[in-house]
Amino acid sequence: MTDPAAALAQMLGPKGWLSGEEAEPYRQDWLKRYGIAPLGVARPISTAQVAEIVTLCCDAGMNVVPQGGNTGLCGGAVVERAGGIILSLSRMAAIGEPDAASGSVVVDAGVILSALHDALAPHGLVFPMHLGAEGSARIGGLIGTNAGGSHALRHGMMQNLVLGLEVVLPDGSIWNGLRAVQKDNAGYQLRKLFCGAEGTLGVVTRAVLKLSPAPKQRATALLTLGDSAAAVAFGTYLRGEAGEFLTGLEFFCDFGLSLALKHLPGLSFPLESRGDVHVLVELTSSSTRVQLDDILASALEWGMERGLILDGALAMSDAQRAHFWRLREEQPEGQRLEGEQLKHDISVPVGRIAEFIDKGQALCQGILPGVRINPFGHLGDGNIHYNLSPPQGEADFAGKAPEIAQALAALATEMAGSFAAEHGLGRAKIVLADRNRSPVERDLMARLKHALDPLNTMNPGVIIANPSGKKNFPMNGIS
Numbered sequence: 001m002t003d004p005a006a007a008l009a010q011m012l013g014p015k016g017w018l019s020g021e022e023a024e025p026y027r028q029d030w031l032k033r034y035g036i037a038p039l040g041v042a043r044p045i046s047t048a049q050v051a052e053i054v055t056l057c058c059d060a061g062m063n064v065v066p067q068g069g070n071t072g073l074c075g076g077a078v079v080e081r082a083g084g085i086i087l088s089l090s091r092m093a094a095i096g097e098p099d100a101a102s103g104s105v106v107v108d109a110g111v112i113l114s115a116l117h118d119a120l121a122p123h124g125l126v127f128p129m130h131l132g133a134e135g136s137a138r139i140g141g142l143i144g145t146n147a148g149g150s151h152a153l154r155h156g157m158m159q160n161l162v163l164g165l166e167v168v169l170p171d172g173s174i175w176n177g178l179r180a181v182q183k184d185n186a187g188y189q190l191r192k193l194f195c196g197a198e199g200t201l202g203v204v205t206r207a208v209l210k211l212s213p214a215p216k217q218r219a220t221a222l223l224t225l226g227d228s229a230a231a232v233a234f235g236t237y238l239r240g241e242a243g244e245f246l247t248g249l250e251f252f253c254d255f256g257l258s259l260a261l262k263h264l265p266g267l268s269f270p271l272e273s274r275g276d277v278h279v280l281v282e283l284t285s286s287s288t289r290v291q292l293d294d295i296l297a298s299a300l301e302w303g304m305e306r307g308l309i310l311d312g313a314l315a316m317s318d319a320q321r322a323h324f325w326r327l328r329e330e331q332p333e334g335q336r337l338e339g340e341q342l343k344h345d346i347s348v349p350v351g352r353i354a355e356f357i358d359k360g361q362a363l364c365q366g367i368l369p370g371v372r373i374n375p376f377g378h379l380g381d382g383n384i385h386y387n388l389s390p391p392q393g394e395a396d397f398a399g400k401a402p403e404i405a406q407a408l409a410a411l412a413t414e415m416a417g418s419f420a421a422e423h424g425l426g427r428a429k430i431v432l433a434d435r436n437r438s439p440v441e442r443d444l445m446a447r448l449k450h451a452l453d454p455l456n457t458m459n460p461g462v463i464i465a466n467p468s469g470k471k472n473f474p475m476n477g478i479s
């Protein structure tokens with residue numbers, strides 16, 4: 001057989017096949033924890049080319065790792081085993097004409113999220129997925145991780161925003177499920193299977209996405225509250241008052257705020273008081289007939305009268321609104337710039353957020369006294385990024401990581417929550433998953449993986465470390 005790398009180089013040409021130095025920018029994950037040099041980076045321009053690449057790799061027993069914007073936080077988009085290639089969708093970035101009547105658009109998997117937002121603006125439509133990495137994350141990666149973001153409270157995660165998909169399966173065949181309808185119960189919900197599959201079941205090449213009318217008005221407030229219990233109580237009241245207009249309900253703690261203010265130029269905190277917790281609220285509507293400012297102002301009054309809200313401000317301009325959002329979205333960056341950190345992506349039922357934060361604090365302090373805890377995230381849907389910075393001067397921070405991660409995962413599980421809320425498992429959390437997932441659940445996933453990818457060539461080592469671990473399902477090519 002001819003050398004597969006040479007065959008790929010010939011098939012794809014110099015722009016479509018990168019190796020050596022040219023492949024270097026694709027090598028490491030966002031957090032620089034994972035990734036070895038790939039054999040090369042394939043950059044196809046069509047679904048047919050993706051299918052050719054996958055077929056060739058399947059025949060040669062070569063591993064394929066799909067990569068979008070490489071902003072994933074669990075190390076799923078880089079090569080871990082020698083001889084694997086990265087399949088970058090970056091050159092497949094076409095955006096179709098939006099269909100206002102059905103509220104949908106067909107896009108290539110390589111479209112960057114913010115480019116889609118920009119393309120839809122003139123049509124009075126939005127794709128309601130927003131996250132801090134939207135300037136780099138691509139549709140295929142967002143689907144691969146089943147991303148959540150700050151509007152999931154109202155619009156759901158990626159799986160709720162994908163109407164149809166086109167996928168190149170691990171054997172190179174193409175599944176065309178590009179249907180643009182809300183209702184499609186013709187069998188198993190295949191499109192949902194690929195949402196969150198992290199590139200282990202196939203390569204998403206195109207998607208039909210669900211659109212919403214663009215908001216014609218917004219009301220945004222930044223608040224300071226005494227503690228997370230007050231934030232949950234206010235959030236519950238607000239949900240009842242604002243109903244379907246509640247689009248964003250985010251929180252960050254005062255430690256996280258201090259890191260963002262310390263490390264990020266141009267950032268300031270506009271309120272006079274600083275409590276333990278800060279909350280960002282956004283209401284939106286595509287109608288001009290409702291009075292969002294009134295709804296929000298009366299809810300704030302309710303919170304202040306009860307002593308839940310200590311201080312607050314309504315955004316008076318788009319620039320101020322953007323600044324409020326920046327305070328929330330720079331939380332990860334502020335902590336990254338502080339230095340070493342341990343990240344945990346937890347979700348619990350919303351009513352138990354304060355309980356998780358308090359119990360988590362006791363657990364972490366018990367394992368590593370003085371550890372600096374920075375919980376922030378999506379108050380409206382119970383997703384807490386429970387990230388830690390080391391105690392000042394602590395040498396063995398990383399050494400405590402497994403014990404802390406397991407303690408928090410066990411706590412989340414015990415509280416009917418999840419230890420992997422919106423970032424997926426990638427390579428970072430498979431050990432944790434093996435410990436905290438029931439054998440039946442793990443086995444079910446191994447069966448699915450084996451059914452679609454019996455040779456384990458699609459992103460091996462992600463989601464399930466060793467699918468052949470289940471005796472009934474021997475896998476070729478891995479032990």
Ligand SMILES: Cc1cc2nc3c(=O)[nH]c(=O)nc-3n(C[C@H](O)[C@H](O)[C@H](O)COP(=O)(O)OP(=O)(O)OC[C@H]3O[C@@H](n4cnc5c(N)ncnc54)[C@H](O)[C@@H]3O)c2cc1C
Nearest residue numbers: 068069070071072076132138140141142144148149199204
């Ligand atoms: C600053 C910052 C803020 C973030 N905020 C959020 C947030 O609020 N909510 C949230 O959910 N996430 C968040 N993330 C995580 C990240 O942005 C998301 O996971 C995003 O969905 C990844 O998209 P990507 O294109 O970068 O994917 P990549 O990192 O390239 O890939 C992610 C996974 O998807 C797979 N994949 C990529 N493309 C395809 C494809 N075409 N077909 C099949 N599989 C594919 C990869 O193999 C990998 O397993 C944040 C990240 C950063 C850096």
